Amino acid sequence: MVVVKQECETCRMVVDVLAQLAEATALTVYTQDDPAFPPTVTPIHDHDLAVSWHHDIETVPTVIRVADGVEVDRTVGWVRDQWERVTGVGALGPDLPPFRPGCGSMSVDPDRVDALNVAFGGSVFSSRRIDVAAAEDDIEMMFTRGWTDGLPVVPPTEERVMRMLTGTTRAPADVVATVPPDLFDITVEKVAIAAVMAGCLPEYLPWVLTAVEAACTDEFNAHGLLATTMPVGPVIVCSGPGTRAIGMNSGGNALGQGNRANATIGRALQLVIRNFGGGRPGEVDRATHGGPGKFTFCFAENDVESPYGTLAGEHGIAAGTDALTLFAGEGPRCVVDQLSRTPDSLARSLAACLQAMHHPKLVLGFDAILVMGPEHARVFDGMARDEIVAAIGAHLVRRGAELIRGADGIAEGIPEGFADVPEVPKFRPGGLMLTYAGGGAGLFSEIIGGWANGAIGSAPVTRAVAY
Amino acid sequence: MHDISDLELRGVPGMFVASAEFVQAAISQSASLGFSAVARVFTPHPIQDRTDDEMVAYADAAFDEILAAITDP
Amino acid sequence: MTASGTVILDPTSEQHRAERELRARPRSIDGLTIGLLDISKPRGDVFLDRIEQRLVEHGAKVNRYKKPTFTKPAPVDLRHKIATECHVVIEALAD
Numbered sequence: 001m002v003v004v005k006q007e008c009e010t011c012r013m014v015v016d017v018l019a020q021l022a023e024a025t026a027l028t029v030y031t032q033d034d035p036a037f038p039p040t041v042t043p044i045h046d047h048d049l050a051v052s053w054h055h056d057i058e059t060v061p062t063v064i065r066v067a068d069g070v071e072v073d074r075t076v077g078w079v080r081d082q083w084e085r086v087t088g089v090g091a092l093g094p095d096l097p098p099f100r101p102g103c104g105s106m107s108v109d110p111d112r113v114d115a116l117n118v119a120f121g122g123s124v125f126s127s128r129r130i131d132v133a134a135a136e137d138d139i140e141m142m143f144t145r146g147w148t149d150g151l152p153v154v155p156p157t158e159e160r161v162m163r164m165l166t167g168t169t170r171a172p173a174d175v176v177a178t179v180p181p182d183l184f185d186i187t188v189e190k191v192a193i194a195a196v197m198a199g200c201l202p203e204y205l206p207w208v209l210t211a212v213e214a215a216c217t218d219e220f221n222a223h224g225l226l227a228t229t230m231p232v233g234p235v236i237v238c239s240g241p242g243t244r245a246i247g248m249n250s251g252g253n254a255l256g257q258g259n260r261a262n263a264t265i266g267r268a269l270q271l272v273i274r275n276f277g278g279g280r281p282g283e284v285d286r287a288t289h290g291g292p293g294k295f296t297f298c299f300a301e302n303d304v305e306s307p308y309g310t311l312a313g314e315h316g317i318a319a320g321t322d323a324l325t326l327f328a329g330e331g332p333r334c335v336v337d338q339l340s341r342t343p344d345s346l347a348r349s350l351a352a353c354l355q356a357m358h359h360p361k362l363v364l365g366f367d368a369i370l371v372m373g374p375e376h377a378r379v380f381d382g383m384a385r386d387e388i389v390a391a392i393g394a395h396l397v398r399r400g401a402e403l404i405r406g407a408d409g410i411a412e413g414i415p416e417g418f419a420d421v422p423e424v425p426k427f428r429p430g431g432l433m434l435t436y437a438g439g440g441a442g443l444f445s446e447i448i449g450g451w452a453n454g455a456i457g458s459a460p461v462t463r464a465v466a467y
Numbered sequence: 468m469h470d471i472s473d474l475e476l477r478g479v480p481g482m483f484v485a486s487a488e489f490v491q492a493a494i495s496q497s498a499s500l501g502f503s504a505v506a507r508v509f510t511p512h513p514i515q516d517r518t519d520d521e522m523v524a525y526a527d528a529a530f531d532e533i534l535a536a537i538t539d540p
Numbered sequence: 541m542t543a544s545g546t547v548i549l550d551p552t553s554e555q556h557r558a559e560r561e562l563r564a565r566p567r568s569i570d571g572l573t574i575g576l577l578d579i580s581k582p583r584g585d586v587f588l589d590r591i592e593q594r595l596v597e598h599g600a601k602v603n604r605y606k607k608p609t610f611t612k613p614a615p616v617d618l619r620h621k622i623a624t625e626c627h628v629v630i631e632a633l634a635d
Contacts, residue, residue, distance in 0.1 A: 125549060130558050132546040133501035141501060144476065144560065147551055155548045184553040193551045275551040469613045470577065471631055477623040479575075480563040484587070486635035502560045514635040515582050522583050526590035533591065534598070537574070537628045539565035 001028045003052055004061045006037035008103035010078050011061050015040045017083070017093040024089045032060065032106045052107035053120045059102040063087065077102035114159040124165075124172055125158060127189055142197070147275050149267065149295055153197035164192040167202030168209065169467065176209055177216035180223035182278035186212065190276055191268070197275075198268035198296075203246050204261055207324060208268040210465045211236050211298075214326040215269060219459040225328045225451055226279040231291040232451040234273075235329040236266055236298035237369070237435055239312035240322035242465060248300035252439030255299050255332055255371070255446060266298030291331040299437060306436035307377055308385040311369070314433060315462035322465040327369055327433075328451035328458035333357075337376070338443040343391060346379045350445060351395030355426050357449045361403045361413040363424055367431040367450040367460065373438035376445045389432055396426040428453065433460070468493065472502050482506035482536040484529060486514050506536040566627060570599035575626035579610040584633035591630065610634070 002018060004011035019040035021027045028044065031037050032052060035045035046052050055064065059076035065086045066072070075082035079099040083092050107116060117124075132138045138155040142148050154160065165172055165188070172189035179186050188209065195208045215222045215234050225232060238248055249259035257263065273279045281287065287294070303310045303319075310317075317323040335353040340346035350370065358366055370392075372380075380388050400421035405413040418424055426432075431453065438444070451458050471481040485493065487509050497505045510525045517525070550558060566572060574595055576588045592602045603625055607614045614622075622629055 128550040128554050128558055129547050130550055132548060133499050135496075135499035136501040138546050138548070141548075144501070155546070156551060157546060157548055161549050179553075182553055182555070184555070186553075189549075190551065190553075193549050197551060271551070276553050278553065278555075468631075470607075470619065471629070473613070473619055474623060474629050475563045477619065478563065479623050479626060479629050480565050481629040481631065483634065484630065484632035486633070489634055504559060504562050506562060510587075510633065512635060514584075514587075514633060517583055519586050522586040523590045526587050526594070530591065530594050533630060534569070537565055537630065538568055540567050 001030065001055075001064050001066060002061055003030045003032065003046070003055070003057045003064075003105070004038060004043075005032040005103070005106060006034035008060050010100045010102045011038070013096060013100060014061060014078055014093060017078075017096070020092055021087055021089055025087060048119070049107040049112070049116060050120060052105055053116050057105040058108050060105050061102055062105070114162055117162050118158040121162070125161065125189060126173060126187070127193065129158075146280075147197070147271075149270060149274065151295070153271070154199055156193040156196040160196045161189070161192050164196050164200065164202050164205055165189070167192075167195075167205030170209070177213050179212070179216055179272060179277035180279070181226060181284045182276075184276070186272065186276050191272060194271040194275065195264070195268045197271050198264040199260065200264040200268055201246070201260070204265050204268075206465050206467050207238065207242075207246070207261075207265050207322075210324055210463050211265065211269045211326065212272055214324065214461040214463045215273075217461050220326050220328070220461045221458045222273065222277075223279075223284075224456065225458055226273065226277075226285050228451060229286050229288045230330070230451055231287055231289045231294075232328050232330050233291070233294040233297060234266075234269055235293065235327045235369070235448055236269065237311050237325045237327065238265070238298065238300045238322075239303050239310050239317065239324065240465070241320060242322035243300035243303075250300035250302035250437045252441075254437045254439075255297075262298050262300070263296050266296030269298075270294065270296060293329070293331045297329070297331075301435040301437050302374075303436075305374070307381065308383070308388055308434060308436065311433055311435040312462055314385065315460070317462060317464060323462055324465065325460055325462040327367075327448065327460045329369065329448040330451075332371065332446040332448050335376075335445045335447060336443070337445075340379060343380050343383060343388075346376060347388075347391040348395050350376075351392050351426075354392065354432070354447060355396055355398070357426075357447055359412055361407065361410060363398070363403060363414060363426045364428050364431075365452055365454065365457075367427065367433065367453050369433045369435055369448040369450075371435050371437050371446040371448065373442055373444050373446075374436070374440050375443045377436055385434060389434060393425065393427070393432065396432075397423045398426075400424050468496060468502075468505055468507070469500070471505055472500050475502075475505075480506075480537060482508065482533065484508050484510060484533065486510050486512040488512045508532040508536055568599075569595065569628065571601075572627040573601045573603060573625060575603045575605055575622045575629040577614065577622065577629055577631040578604070578606045579631060579634060580607050581610050581633060581635060587633045591632070 015038040030046040031043040064074040248261040312323040337349040400418035
């Protein structure tokens, strides 16, 4: 058999050779584009490229010798020696040059490949297929079904999901995690669907998969995080050279809008929790106020320029390794200090603001991530990570008597049993985590307050990204 | 049925009544709206030339089905 | 495959039917407010008058509404009014 297309000059050049072959042996010619080509034989029009796809035709012309229904030899382009060997017919195309390269097969055309893979790739998908009804707008349908976070999502067509799956070497049917609250096992395929809906590019998929794994661990306690009345959600802090490869933002406005990777990786995790996990506001999600971070809250720490290492490093990840940390947190609040020039002054400022996180009298029960902006970090120049945390921590200690319920006329506080404890820190050891991100201008840091820690709460989870 | 589809999305369970002429159209229109399950009950046809007594009879004949379409005991 | 041809993959854990489902119905209509929406075709009002009588006999309260024309969807204000005033709605009578 020979596969050709009329658009290809080499195919046009060999039309007489095809006629020669047709006389000498059993020959079937498939034409990819023009059913009337070649005029010298009676071609079969491979109109849907099924034959080309199933025979892995990458170049036209391709000549395949078939014996007993099985391919035994092939050659591509026009090379007289090869054609004579493969077909067993001599003296082919005596007037032609000895060789001429072929052209790209239509079945490997980048604009066609996704659709062909969907059509002929067999059932790589196990997800239920849903027809978008004729009078339904596909974007509206996503809203009608309740599958959005309130903003439009990208309809997860088979082609888009197929393309998303190229972002991982994992098999679509691989189980990634058991997702609360409904506790069903989610596959790579279902995560890819969420990633498509969120607007991710395929290269973000390994990050989304890792985030889903991390979020569904017992220690992170995604169910508790979802069901709480506190305004918290998963915060993803990414780290490593891979963040730059996918264009994440660790600089100006890193915690804000505008960056596709930041925005969509966080959003994909939220959509997994909502659509696959079954976690929705007004149902399992009982947040009193919630917050904008529950749309998406994902950013990269600036691991290259950080003068004091990384959050990933604090949690055991080697430098230069792609990783992310899941933290159960609320929206960021700003620390304004535009005058401190010494580490001691800035440490006291940060401590004063950190003490007030959630409530000045509530201590030990919550962790925090402190996102120091570059202009603040510079004030601590030369100090190691643990020295900076210790310097801040030194001003985050209060007498138990000041913190107990009823103290200062405030009913809220820690249990009366702490009344005689002379020094009660705001944070448990390791509960105040540093990271470095933000633009070069602005003497600010951001506090991301955590949900409850400990046995009933959530612990931060750090995972290296698996590719 | 577009109204019923919209009202259901607004949280109001609903149904429509149409004459038998409408059976096929209801199937295809509801499918094209992505809402094949939309609740409906059919009366005989025609409607427009019926007397008041005949319309009352249609209503009585349809009532049990209508009730079934709007409740879930 | 439908006329539109677009197929999407289900993002859920597939515990529920793929089709759009009916809104949950009440156990009974006793004490509820039922909206009767007249699409303004002839004889529909007589039909709805009788349905109203029967519904009231079953303990429901009935609100009557009328679309300006059967040729278009009901105006959004009317749909909003019905949605805020009624527990259930019945639209009639198309032929």
